[in-house]
Amino acid sequence: xxxxxxxxxxxxxxxxxxxxxxxxxxxxxxxxxxxxxxxxxxxxxxxxxxxxxxxxxxxxxxxxxxxxxxxxxxxxxxxxxxxxxxxxxxxxxxxxxxxxxxxxxxxxxxxxxxxxxxxxxxxxxxxxxxxxxxxxxxxxxxxxxxxx
Amino acid sequence: xxxxxxxxxxxxxxxxxxxxxxxxxxxxxxxxxxxxxxxxxxxxxxxxxxxxxxxxxxxxxxxxxxxxxxxxxxxxxxxxxxxxxxxxxxxxxxxxxxxxxxxxxxxxxxxxxxxxxxxxxxxxxxxxxxxxxxxxxxxxxxxxxxxx
Amino acid sequence: xxxxxxxxxxxxxxxxxxxxxxxxxxxxxxxxxxxxxxxxxxxxxxxxxxxxxxxxxxxxxxxxxxxxxxxxxxxxxxxxxxxxxxxxxxxxxxxxxxxxxxxxxxxxxxxxxxxxxxxxxxxxxxxxxxxxxxxxxxxxxxxxxxxx
Amino acid sequence: xxxxxxxxxxxxxxxxxxxxxxxxxxxxxxxxxxxxxxxxxxxxxxxxxxxxxxxxxxxxxxxxxxxxxxxxxxxxxxxxxxxxxxxxxxxxxxxxxxxxxxxxxxxxxxxxxxxxxxxxxxxxxxxxxxxxxxxxxxxxxxxxxxxx
Numbered sequence: 001x002x003x004x005x006x007x008x009x010x011x012x013x014x015x016x017x018x019x020x021x022x023x024x025x026x027x028x029x030x031x032x033x034x035x036x037x038x039x040x041x042x043x044x045x046x047x048x049x050x051x052x053x054x055x056x057x058x059x060x061x062x063x064x065x066x067x068x069x070x071x072x073x074x075x076x077x078x079x080x081x082x083x084x085x086x087x088x089x090x091x092x093x094x095x096x097x098x099x100x101x102x103x104x105x106x107x108x109x110x111x112x113x114x115x116x117x118x119x120x121x122x123x124x125x126x127x128x129x130x131x132x133x134x135x136x137x138x139x140x141x142x143x144x145x146x147x148x
Numbered sequence: 149x150x151x152x153x154x155x156x157x158x159x160x161x162x163x164x165x166x167x168x169x170x171x172x173x174x175x176x177x178x179x180x181x182x183x184x185x186x187x188x189x190x191x192x193x194x195x196x197x198x199x200x201x202x203x204x205x206x207x208x209x210x211x212x213x214x215x216x217x218x219x220x221x222x223x224x225x226x227x228x229x230x231x232x233x234x235x236x237x238x239x240x241x242x243x244x245x246x247x248x249x250x251x252x253x254x255x256x257x258x259x260x261x262x263x264x265x266x267x268x269x270x271x272x273x274x275x276x277x278x279x280x281x282x283x284x285x286x287x288x289x290x291x292x293x294x295x296x
Numbered sequence: 297x298x299x300x301x302x303x304x305x306x307x308x309x310x311x312x313x314x315x316x317x318x319x320x321x322x323x324x325x326x327x328x329x330x331x332x333x334x335x336x337x338x339x340x341x342x343x344x345x346x347x348x349x350x351x352x353x354x355x356x357x358x359x360x361x362x363x364x365x366x367x368x369x370x371x372x373x374x375x376x377x378x379x380x381x382x383x384x385x386x387x388x389x390x391x392x393x394x395x396x397x398x399x400x401x402x403x404x405x406x407x408x409x410x411x412x413x414x415x416x417x418x419x420x421x422x423x424x425x426x427x428x429x430x431x432x433x434x435x436x437x438x439x440x441x442x443x444x
Numbered sequence: 445x446x447x448x449x450x451x452x453x454x455x456x457x458x459x460x461x462x463x464x465x466x467x468x469x470x471x472x473x474x475x476x477x478x479x480x481x482x483x484x485x486x487x488x489x490x491x492x493x494x495x496x497x498x499x500x501x502x503x504x505x506x507x508x509x510x511x512x513x514x515x516x517x518x519x520x521x522x523x524x525x526x527x528x529x530x531x532x533x534x535x536x537x538x539x540x541x542x543x544x545x546x547x548x549x550x551x552x553x554x555x556x557x558x559x560x561x562x563x564x565x566x567x568x569x570x571x572x573x574x575x576x577x578x579x580x581x582x583x584x585x586x587x588x589x590x591x592x
Contacts, residue, residue: 023501057467063515063534068508090507091415092388092435094242094538096269096285098262113273113280114246118414119387121244123271123283125261135261135271137244137285139388171353205319211386212364219359238359239563240536240583242390266562267535287536390538392565392581394558409569409576410542417540419567419579421557428557431567433540433581 007042007112009080016044016079020072034072039080043111043122046073050103060100061133067095070124070136073110077122078140081115085143091119093138101126101133108136118142155190155260157228164192164227168220182220187228191259191270194221198251208248209281215243218272218284221258225270226288229263233291239267241286249274249281256284266290303338303408305376312340312375316368330368335376339407339418342369346399356396357429363391366420366432369406373418374436377411381439387415389434397422397429404432414438451486451556453524460488460523464516478516483524487555487566490517494547504544505577511539514568514580517554521566522584525559529587535563537582545570545577552580562586 013036020036033054038045046069048054054065071090078088106128114121119139126134161184168184181202186193194217196202202213219238226236254276262269267287274282309332316332329350334341342365344350350361367386374384402424410417415435422430457480464480477498482489490513492498498509515534522532550572558565563583570578 024506058531062468063537064508064512067511067515067537071507071511087502090541092538092540093507093511094285094390094536096261096287096536097534098269113244113283121246121283123285132261135269135285137242137271137283139244172358206383210320211367211389212360215363215367215389216360219363235354238393240390240392241359241363242388242538244388245386390581392557392583394565409540409579417542417579419581431557431565431581433538433567433579435540 007081007115009039009041010083011039011080013037013039013044016076019079019084020075034069036076039076043109044073044076044080046076046108046110048106050101050106052103055103058100059102061102061106063097066097066101066106066126066134067093067136069106069108069126070095070134070138073108073124074120074122074138074140077110077112078120078142081112082120082142088140088142091139091141093136095134095136097134099131099133101128104128106133118144155229155263157187157189158231159187159228161185161187161192164224167227167232168223182217184224185255187224191257192221192224192228194224194256194258196254198249198254200251203251206248207250209250209254211245214245214249214254214274214282215241215284217254217256217274218243218282218286221256221272222268222270222286222288225258225260226268226290229260230268230290236288236290239287239289241284243282243284245282247279247281249276252276254281266292303377303411305335305337306379307335307376309333309335309340312372315375315380316371330365332372335372339405340369340372340376342372342404342406344402346397346402348399351399354396355398357398357402359393362393362397362402362422362430363389363432365402365404365422366391366430366434369404369420370416370418370434370436373406373408374416374438377408378416378438384436384438387435387437389432391430391432393430395427395429397424400424402429414440451525451559453483453485454527455483455524457481457483457488460520463523463528464519478513480520481551483520487553488517488520488524490520490552490554492550494545494550496547499547502544503546505546505550507541510541510545510550510570510578511537511580513550513552513570514539514578514582517552517568518564518566518582518584521554521556522564522586525556526564526586532584532586535583535585537580539578539580541578543575543577545572548572550577562588
């Protein structure tokens with residue numbers, strides 16, 4: 001959309017995944033459950049490969065696992081569009097849970113709504129097999145760059 | 149999108165506007181500031197024709213006026229897709245304000261994320277001149293239909 | 297509470313009401329529907345004197361009227377604790393509607409959760425006759441002071 | 445407060461912890477990181493004993509770990525006040541992150557704002573050493589009881 005034409009990624013999914021691996025070593029301790037699959041102008045797609053560790057009773061993916069995916073999606077948006085500053089922090093996330101997800105890939109399609117100097121606002125639609133599982137909106141605080 | 153293919157409006161913008169006029173007479177007391185401009189499968193577009201009464205200092209459209217637009221957008225989604233039940237009520241709205249809007253038309257593009265038997269979840273991107281002004285996500289509670 | 301001991305109001309309810317009257321002339325065009333009733337260390341109480349203009353069908357206070365109360369509550373928190381800077385703007389509000397309110401006074405008890413240099417986070421419990429009507433959490437952006 | 449006088453827990457912290465252990469075996473796989481410390485009329489206190497596994501760079505407790513605490517707090521509220529129905533699910537959580545928490549106990553003080561037949565709304569103030577770390581508001585959906 002025209003409003004996003006000014007948003008240009010400064011790095012791709014592979015580079016982002018390397019940075020996330022350094023920033024969140026706890027995230028993928030044993031396996032690489034969460035990762036970026038695509039960075040595009042104005043957003044990204046992140047994926048959770050949900051296995052038994054992410055499930056709750058009823059064999060559905062837990063709320064915290066979906067929240068983590070939405071949170072990482074925002075982090076990937078900031079990293080890829082604003083540059084590698086691992087100190088960006090989440091200030092707010094609102095998440096609605098709508099349908100159950102089962103073990104397997106769960107995708108979070110993230111769109112930057114605003115990228116300002118000190119705040120980024122984004123939303124993240126979480127889907128599985130074309131169904132909307134959850135939807136989140138969040139804000140990341142971007143610290144001033146050294147020297148600016 | 150495929151996930152919305154089952155959503156079919158049961159009435160159009162004109163009929164919705166008549167119902168809103170009855171349900172919210174306070175909304176457009178003097179003028180017709182808020183109205184539906186389009187109903188489509190899975191969502192709708194609503195509009196605020198912002199004038200001096202909706203502004204705050206700095207000549208920008210006030211937060212409550214934008215919130216009202218997002219709230220009405222959800223109401224139009226429920227009415228148009230679930231039928232004319234004026235007793236549906238908002239249970240939650242989360243809204244992020246991103247840019248300033250000035251007097252003139254402000255559009256809210258609403259998309260139904262889930263339409264269940266008792267809850268509807270939707271989001272609403274509020275724009276002016278192609279810029280995202282605000283973004284809301286909300287939930288409406290749908291009362292059981294008489295006889296069901 | 298100990299965490300709020302450092303929060304000291306710099307002005308009281310009367311002075312805040314004068315400033316709000318200047319900043320939001322549209323708010324109380326005809327009557328003085330919204331006003332601050334108390335400022336205390338770490339928060340404030342604001343009131344809506346709901347009359348027919350704030351009602352929706354079923355004679356209940358409308359969602360936008362309650363949202364406006366919560367928004368003003370945050371504005372009063374910023375004004376009273378951070379100083380008279382009418383340019384502070386709402387960046388996010390999340391509101392849950394729980395019970396119906398009728399015409400008459402509706403109170404919003406606001407508590408500052410964090411007052412930083414650039415952001416204030418607060419919550420607001422909206423009650424009528426001892427019942428919780430709605431609950432909001434919000435963030436105001438505080439612009440840098442001139443010369444700082 | 446008077447509005448909560450009707451809320452009476454039907455079980456205490458110990459019984460709740462047993463049920464959570466069954467419902468969320470993934471939660472405390474190795475250690476007992478999350479647990480209820482107190483159930484009181486109208487709410488509960490839950491605790492995260494944050495260790496290295498819950499930290500992100502800068503040695504601060506991660507957002508998902510705090511979200512998990514807030515989510516469990518709501519679950520404990522439902523379980524303790526509405527009875528042992530492990531099928532209750534989160535429909536919405538809004539969380540604001542305000543300060544950093546370090547390794548050690550982090551408490552979530554939860555208060556039920558509304559306990560209806562089909563929905564429970566609550567808030568959760570997350571603190572460490574008397575400082576507010578994060579604040580969440582959430583909604584749980586309560587399924588109809590068999591036979592009702």
